[in-house]
Amino acid sequence: MNIRKIKDLLIKIISSIVTIIMAIPLLWIILDVLIKGISIISLEFLTSLPAPIGEGGGIANAIIGTLIINTMACIIGIPLGIATGVYLSEYSDNSKFSILLRNIIYTLSGVPSIILGIFAFSIIVIRIGHYTAIAAAFALSIIIIPIIAKATEEGMKAVPIEIREGAIALGLPKWIITIKIILGVAKNSVITSSLLAFARISGETAPLLFTALFSNYWPRSLNEPMASLQVLIYNYAMSGFEAWVTKAWGASLLLLLLVLSINILIRRYLR
Amino acid sequence: MNNKFFFLEKLFKLILKIATLIIIIIFILMFISLIERSIPSFLKNGIYILIGTTWDVYNEIFGGAPAILATLFSSIIAVLFALPISLFIAIFYTEYCPLRIRQLISEVISLLAAIPSVIYGIWGLWTISPLIKIYIQEPIIAYIGFIPIFSGPAYGLSIFLASLILIIMIVPIISSLTIDIFSKTPITLREGIIALGATKWEVVKYIVIPFSKGGIFAATILGLGRALGETMAVTMVIGNAYVWPFKSISIFSPATTITSKIASEFPESVVNLIHSSSLISLAFILLIISISINFLADLILKKFTGGKL
Numbered sequence: 001m002n003i004r005k006i007k008d009l010l011i012k013i014i015s016s017i018v019t020i021i022m023a024i025p026l027l028w029i030i031l032d033v034l035i036k037g038i039s040i041i042s043l044e045f046l047t048s049l050p051a052p053i054g055e056g057g058g059i060a061n062a063i064i065g066t067l068i069i070n071t072m073a074c075i076i077g078i079p080l081g082i083a084t085g086v087y088l089s090e091y092s093d094n095s096k097f098s099i100l101l102r103n104i105i106y107t108l109s110g111v112p113s114i115i116l117g118i119f120a121f122s123i124i125v126i127r128i129g130h131y132t133a134i135a136a137a138f139a140l141s142i143i144i145i146p147i148i149a150k151a152t153e154e155g156m157k158a159v160p161i162e163i164r165e166g167a168i169a170l171g172l173p174k175w176i177i178t179i180k181i182i183l184g185v186a187k188n189s190v191i192t193s194s195l196l197a198f199a200r201i202s203g204e205t206a207p208l209l210f211t212a213l214f215s216n217y218w219p220r221s222l223n224e225p226m227a228s229l230q231v232l233i234y235n236y237a238m239s240g241f242e243a244w245v246t247k248a249w250g251a252s253l254l255l256l257l258l259v260l261s262i263n264i265l266i267r268r269y270l271r
Numbered sequence: 272m273n274n275k276f277f278f279l280e281k282l283f284k285l286i287l288k289i290a291t292l293i294i295i296i297i298f299i300l301m302f303i304s305l306i307e308r309s310i311p312s313f314l315k316n317g318i319y320i321l322i323g324t325t326w327d328v329y330n331e332i333f334g335g336a337p338a339i340l341a342t343l344f345s346s347i348i349a350v351l352f353a354l355p356i357s358l359f360i361a362i363f364y365t366e367y368c369p370l371r372i373r374q375l376i377s378e379v380i381s382l383l384a385a386i387p388s389v390i391y392g393i394w395g396l397w398t399i400s401p402l403i404k405i406y407i408q409e410p411i412i413a414y415i416g417f418i419p420i421f422s423g424p425a426y427g428l429s430i431f432l433a434s435l436i437l438i439i440m441i442v443p444i445i446s447s448l449t450i451d452i453f454s455k456t457p458i459t460l461r462e463g464i465i466a467l468g469a470t471k472w473e474v475v476k477y478i479v480i481p482f483s484k485g486g487i488f489a490a491t492i493l494g495l496g497r498a499l500g501e502t503m504a505v506t507m508v509i510g511n512a513y514v515w516p517f518k519s520i521s522i523f524s525p526a527t528t529i530t531s532k533i534a535s536e537f538p539e540s541v542v543n544l545i546h547s548s549s550l551i552s553l554a555f556i557l558l559i560i561s562i563s564i565n566f567l568a569d570l571i572l573k574k575f576t577g578g579k580l
Binding site for chain 1: 276279280283284286287288290291293294295297298300301304305307308356359360362363364366367368376378379380381382383385386387388389390391392393394396397398439442443446470471472473475493496499500501502503507530533534537538551554557558561562564565566569
């Protein structure tokens with residue numbers, strides 16, 4: 001074997017080893033969370049409120065809180081994202097407005113989420129005078145908007161020109177073509193990206209620390225502090241009390257199941 | 272009939288325009304509110320917020336240099352290690368791996384990217400940190416601890432651990448982008464050099480990497496942006512002490528980044544205007560760094576490939 005072949009073989013071996021090594025953290029995290037989290041999972045854990053250390057209790061309000069905050073964020077973010085995507089794909093030109101919008105969407109996707117939390121704190125929490133789930137939903141919706149906008153725009157751009165021409169030939173007005181036909185074809189990528197956005201914000205913690213904060217009670221109103229799995233994991237893991245750390249692992253298991261199952265669902269069935 | 276259609280067309284366009292205007296307003300408002308809340312800090316601290324090394328809430332002295340340096344250091348280290356790892360993964364994916372394993376690799380990458388950062392945090396804090404302390408920090412300190420950057424004591428929680436967790440979090444981002452870029456290499460260039468008898472490594476070295484240079488650089492910068500803004504995992508494993516790099520330059524010292532400082536101090540800072548304002552001015556500095564970095568990545572991509580990732 002000459003030196004070139006040996007080099008090639010060497011790179012092949014190194015790159016395969018590196019790739020295998022990458023899978024280790026994934027397996028490790030999943031197994032770790034599974035092993036440490038599964039023992040705490042019980043009906044009580046899933047259905048009751050947090051209790052003082054050593055008294056059992058559960059995380060039901062955090063599960064519900066995460067779902068409520070995420071849903072609110074989606075209600076704000078998804079329509080705005082779709083509208084922006086439609087605008088960028090069908091109505092934008094080379095005007096300054098379109099270029100500005102495009103740059104803003106791109107920039108927003110790179111803004112650290114902790115900054116969105118501070119922003120929501122500054123314009124909502126400070127004004128209202130107390131922590132509120134609404135501010136959390138607002139912060140998370142800003143994470144959603146660029147994801148949906150980009151996916152919508154790309155989904156619509158992929159619509160074959162023949163379909164557009166056919167629709168135009170029928171004499172339909174542009175807005176009907178856009179909504180019924182093009183958005184109809186792009187539907188899949190909109191749904192996929194919405195699910196992805198939901199999974200993504202389910203893992204966001206930093207923005208919640210300054211907005212929804214936490215609560216030990218059932219959510220009663222949207223305009224009050226609200227528990228979430230993410231903040232619960234952070235608080236309990238950092239508390240150092242073994243009983244609470246175990247609960248944090250249990251909550252991590254639920255959160256991981258939620259996030260990974262959405263991701264697997266998308267990869268397996270929707271793409 | 273025609274008028275009604277004309278009206279609805281206008282209405283539809285108006286709705287879209289309003290939605291996009293809302294987004295632009297939100298974006299501008301974000302800047303205004305961050306600047307507005309940073310002003311008290313800039314007036315009080317001046318340039319000290321950038322270069323000062325002391326953070327003393329009681330005496331209202333707020334220097335951000337350790338936080339800024341730790342942020343830059345941990346992110347740059349993370350990217351320096353994540354880049355070669357990602358390149359090897361991308362080379363394996365595009366050149367050597369059997370087709371049926373590709374699906375598996377891309378699945379692993381996307382799941383790694385999807386794991387919430389707070390879970391990386393709890394894993395780093397309770398599983399990795401004790402192992403690092405016993406098996407890496409203590410032996411290194413015992414043998415070469417006389418070198419200041421490896422000096423003790425071993426806390427487990429350290430800027431070293433934060434960088435390590437960041438590497439794991441950044442690899443999926445850079446490698447998935449790099450795989451995308453590698454697969455865009457024109458097949459004709461590939462075929463040409465293969466026809467000349469090149470090995471797969473030579474294809475990568477002479478065709479794929481030169482062709483993808485710009486894209487790789489942009490992907491790296493996007494990964495850097497992620498690392499700079501990463502909050503939860505870093506906050507949970509970095510130790511949150513204002514020690515590094517002025518009181519100790521050891522990579523095993525606990526440290527504080529911009530994001531970890533904000534996450535751990537912000538809720539209690541609201542009672543002191545200058546304190547909260549100083550934290551927000553650090554956030555503003557972080558925002559400026561992140562935006563410049565994204566802008567740079569975008570510029571490079573436009574120059575090399577004419578598009579966004």
